[in-house]
Amino acid sequence: MASSPENTMMSPSVWHPRDVTEAWTFKRLLESDSAYVAGGTLLRTQWESGQATMPKHFIDLSGIPGLSGIEEDDRALTIGALTTLGECRRDARVAERCPMLASAIGSIAAASVRNLATVGGNVVSRVGDSLPALIVCKAEFEWCTGLSAVTEDAFEWAERLQVQLPKASNLLLRIIVPYVKATELVPRRFGAYHKVGRREAFTPSLVTVALGGGMKADGSIADITIAAGGGQTLPHRLHGAEKLLKGQPIGAELLRDVHEAVMNGYKPKSDPFATDAYRKKTAANLVVTELWKSRSASAAAGEEANRDGA
Structure with missing residues (x-):
């Protein structure tokens, strides 16, 4: 049976739900006086810095079965929301199937923090550094919304955050990352993730950027997704730059236009550490640097294929 210690003046109550439905019910009943907690690393930072007030109740998710671990099938990787960032970073399947996500997670905090922090916590923070990579990887989020589970595209969820806050009671269950493979029509796939901070490592981000797409044999862009975030910026796609690139071969003039489109489409949130x-x-x-690299790699691959066929 779920239980709570006696309240004290100094410490919040801690509730231990047996399953996700019970956790969701606690959150609905306790509302803004409560918070879901697993690793708690980001929440603790926010409380200590005064960015958020410590709630009266913690809903501890760590005892709920089935919310951690990584599984794979022939379509996708499924990552439990309580899987730690460290587990994701070390898992060979993540590195092989979604190297962009592995790179993003590896850039978050220090190893000791990644061994406590969860991938679900990074997502529901709404500004987690993994989010641009998950958007570009076309990940899906599965939520408990009461008696049923609802699956939502990461991009659609992030877009909705621009206009309204998510329901606080919704509980992230798992993250589904589909495989994107090269095909005969789109023989080359490319992708990259970058984080820029105020120092080289273990630092909050100023800018995070992820991009991924496919290139046809003739060097034109078949599909492209670009997302950016960083700091307290809600991650969002850069539709203007994507539209310019789709169907076009990468060249210097196009990249100048893409550079301008990114400048116009990226809407960073101001803070004291760096200007907009x-x-x-x-x-x-x-x-534009990553796009130029992709163009160069495609050209080199084409030349090698021509030599092999000669």
């Missing part, structure tokens, strides 16, 4: 102009230019530089 710096963040915009940094994001634009990262995007």
Whole structure:
């Protein structure tokens, strides 16, 4: 049976639900006086810095079975929301199937923090550094919304955050990352993730950028997704830059236009550490650099294929 210690003046109550439905019910009953907690690393940072008030009740998710671990089938990787960032970073399947996500997770905090922090906590923070990568990887989020589970595209969820807060009672259960493979029509896939902070490592991000897509044999872009976040910026796609690129071969003139589109489409949230102009230019530089690398790699692969066929 779920239980709670006696309340004290100094410590919040801690509730231990037996399953996700019970956890969701506690949250609905306790509302804004409560918080879901698993690793708690980001929440603790927010409380200590005064960015958020410590609630009267913690709903401890750590004892609920089935919310951690990584599984794979022939379609996708499924990552439980309570899987730690460290587990994701070390898992060979994540590195092989979604290297962009592995790179994003590896850039978050120090190893000791990643061994406590969960991938679900990074997502529901709404500004987690893994989110641009998950958007580009076309991940899906599965939520407990009461008696039923609802699956939502990561991009659609992130877009909705721009206009309204999510229901606090919704509980993230798992993250589904589909495999995207090369095909005869789109023989080359490319992708990259970058995080820029105030120092080289173990630092909050100023800018995070992820991009991924496919390239046809003739070097034109078949599909492309670009997302950016960083700091307290809600991650969002850069539709203007995507539209310019789709169907086009990468060249210097196009990249100049893409650079401008990223500058116009990226909407970073201000803070004392870096100007909006710096963040915009940094994001634009990262995007066009990766696109140029992809063009060069595609050209080199084409030349090798021509030599082999000669």
